[in-house]
Amino acid sequence: MGPEIAWLILLLPLFSFLIISLVVRPFFNNQPKVAGYITIAAIGGAFLLSVWALTAVIGAKEHTLGVSQFGWIKIGTLELKLGFTIDSLTAVMLVVVTGVSTLIQIYSLGYMHGDPGYPRYFAFMSLFTASMLGLVMASNLIMVYFFWEGVGLCSYLLIGFWFQRPSAANAAKKAFIVTRLGDFGFLIAILFLVTGYNTVDIAELQHMALAGTLGGVALTVAAIGVFCGAAGKSAQFPLHVWLPDAMEGPTPVSALIHAATMVAAGVYLVARMFPIFASSETAITTVAIIGGITSLMAATMGLVMNDYKRIVAYSTISQLGYMMLGLGVGGYVAGVFHLMNHAFF
Numbered sequence: 001m002g003p004e005i006a007w008l009i010l011l012l013p014l015f016s017f018l019i020i021s022l023v024v025r026p027f028f029n030n031q032p033k034v035a036g037y038i039t040i041a042a043i044g045g046a047f048l049l050s051v052w053a054l055t056a057v058i059g060a061k062e063h064t065l066g067v068s069q070f071g072w073i074k075i076g077t078l079e080l081k082l083g084f085t086i087d088s089l090t091a092v093m094l095v096v097v098t099g100v101s102t103l104i105q106i107y108s109l110g111y112m113h114g115d116p117g118y119p120r121y122f123a124f125m126s127l128f129t130a131s132m133l134g135l136v137m138a139s140n141l142i143m144v145y146f147f148w149e150g151v152g153l154c155s156y157l158l159i160g161f162w163f164q165r166p167s168a169a170n171a172a173k174k175a176f177i178v179t180r181l182g183d184f185g186f187l188i189a190i191l192f193l194v195t196g197y198n199t200v201d202i203a204e205l206q207h208m209a210l211a212g213t214l215g216g217v218a219l220t221v222a223a224i225g226v227f228c229g230a231a232g233k234s235a236q237f238p239l240h241v242w243l244p245d246a247m248e249g250p251t252p253v254s255a256l257i258h259a260a261t262m263v264a265a266g267v268y269l270v271a272r273m274f275p276i277f278a279s280s281e282t283a284i285t286t287v288a289i290i291g292g293i294t295s296l297m298a299a300t301m302g303l304v305m306n307d308y309k310r311i312v313a314y315s316t317i318s319q320l321g322y323m324m325l326g327l328g329v330g331g332y333v334a335g336v337f338h339l340m341n342h343a344f345f
Contacts, residue, residue, distance in 0.1 A: 016042035128154035182232020189225025223283035234266025288328025295321030
């Protein structure tokens with residue numbers, strides 16, 4: 001298995017989005033189920049490739065398949081590359097994202113039957129899955145941020161899918177604005193690393209943190225900035241307020257995006273940058289404290305809810321808090337295992 005397979009895992013759902021948007025919606029609008037079948041075939045194919053990637057990683061030396069890199073932008077001494085990394089964490093996340101997404105697309109065939117926005121729904125779902133896969137595989141923070149915002153855009157489009165309902169439109173705007181607050185901190189961290197250390201390559205930053213080249217206040221500032229973005233996406237206190245309202249979208253959207261995959265992106269990012277967080281006592285303690293507060297607070301708020309989807313939303317926030325708490329106390333394997341466990345249940 002070569003690096004080109006990694007590109008195919010991303011490109012299959014991306015092509016599905018383009019085909020549905022440019023071909024199915026204009027020319028086959030009277031046969032909307034075609035959109036569903038194309039989406040299932042593309043994401044199902046990505047799932048099979050992800051399982052292949054996982055088995056390859058298990059058998060590979062140091063459980064890493066290497067990095068596929070292409071030159072992108074060069075500004076002075078800063079060189080940005082387009083590239084993907086497939087290691088044990090990436091491989092597990094690929095199987096989780098594509099596996100859960102495939103099951104939910106199959107369920108959506110029946111759930112969305114008769115909806116006038118049927119092809120639009122599957123186009124957005126394909127774009128979301130592509131963005132999430134790109135986020136998981138990206139080898140540098142610029143690429144992570146690009147796909148990070150793509151996931152946020154798809155969340156906005158799918159929460160407000162029934163935009164004729166004022167509650168859905170308002171929930172979509174709320175989710176988009178609140179998560180942007182956290183993303184601002186993430187963006188500052190990226191700019192800080194570019195200007196101060198001339199790199200955004202994740203493997204290089206991890207090596208610098210372990211070697212002590214990136215340390216002290218600079219390391220803490222970068223880690224806290226990254227955690228701000230993670231807190232927004234993973235609905236950590238005090239940026240948790242958008243998730244219960246996000247349940248205004250179709251139920252399969254709530255299941256895929258706001259319970260299983262997108263909200264786990266913040267937990268994944270902390271796990272991906274774990275050596276950097278672990279090198280700063282302030283940063284790792286912050287992750288643990290915020291995770292603990294979120295877990296307890298959301299569970300108690302869920303106790304007084306009487307809307308079933310809101311109960312599930314607060315349960316999700318609480319479980320995400322557990323994951324962050326696990327990572328914050330050094331339980332890397334426990335945090336990532338619970339991410340996978342929660343995505344499926």
